[in-house]
Amino acid sequence: MPDFKQTFQEEVRRLARKELKAFEAKINEQKKTIIALTKRVNDLEKKHAAAPATVKPAAEPVLAPAAEGRKVRFSPKSLVKFRKKYSLSQKALAILLGVTPFTVSHWEIGKNRPRTVQIEAFNALTKLGKRKVLALVAEKAPGELPAPKKNAAKKANAVKKVADKKVANKKVADKKAAKAAAPAEAKKA
Numbered sequence: 515m516p517d518f519k520q521t522f523q524e525e526v527r528r529l530a531r532k533e534l535k536a537f538e539a540k541i542n543e544q545k546k547t548i549i550a551l552t553k554r555v556n557d558l559e560k561k562h563a564a565a566p567a568t569v570k571p572a573a574e575p576v577l578a579p580a581a582e583g584r585k586v587r588f589s590p591k592s593l594v595k596f597r598k599k600y601s602l603s604q605k606a607l608a609i610l611l612g613v614t615p616f617t618v619s620h621w622e623i624g625k626n627r628p629r630t631v632q633i634e635a636f637n638a639l640t641k642l643g644k645r646k647v648l649a650l651v652a653e654k655a656p657g658e659l660p661a662p663k664k665n666a667a668k669k670a671n672a673v674k675k676v677a678d679k680k681v682a683n684k685k686v687a688d689k690k691a692a693k694a695a696a697p698a699e700a701k702k703a
Contacts, residue, residue, distance in 0.1 A: 588633045590624045596640055597622075600647050609655040611635050612645075 597607055598631040604622070605615040611632050628636070639647060 537681065588628060588636070590622050592640075593618070593636065594622050598634075602647075606651050606655050610639060610650055644672055 567590075593607075597604070601617075604618040608615040608618045611618070611628075612635070613628075613632060617626070617628075621628055634682075642650075
């Protein structure tokens with residue numbers, strides 16, 4: 515019997531060592547993976563810290579000059595007029611001012627009043643030219659660029675057609691008048 519007991523214990527030890535080696539190999543692989551990931555995270559953090567901080571979060575207004583102690587004027591009509599003048603959607607204006615389109619809608623109907631930061635940002639936008647405003651929209655919200663005005667082209671074509679018809683009608687009227695005048699002159703002679 516002692517022979518069996520000893521053999522059994524040796525077999526258990528051998529199997530335990532074998533499993534332990536397998537676990538140690540897996541642990542070493544995981545340690546290597548952790549070290550590689552840690553190194554990658556550190557590299558990314560260094561790159562992020564070195565990158566210029568030109569991108570502003572969406573929660574902040576794009577243009578917000580600080581003017582402390584000064585009251586700023588705002589009217590819903592001016593907001594609507596500005597938006598219509600530049601053919602901006604509420605969403606595009608909201609992105610430029612760092613708010614939601616729902617908020618812009620409430621400002622336009624006069625239900626809410628914007629905070630001073632947004633009013634200053636809006637005033638700064640109004641001082642920019644159309645090209646600069648559209649460039650900002652293209653940068654911050656490319657899908658919200660206003661479509662080219664098709665109505666203006668249609669209107670110009672309609673005006674041209676009316677003018678052409680008037681010219682054609684005048685020519686026809688002149689020809690009729692000339693024909694009517696020709697027999698009358700022939701009778702006189």
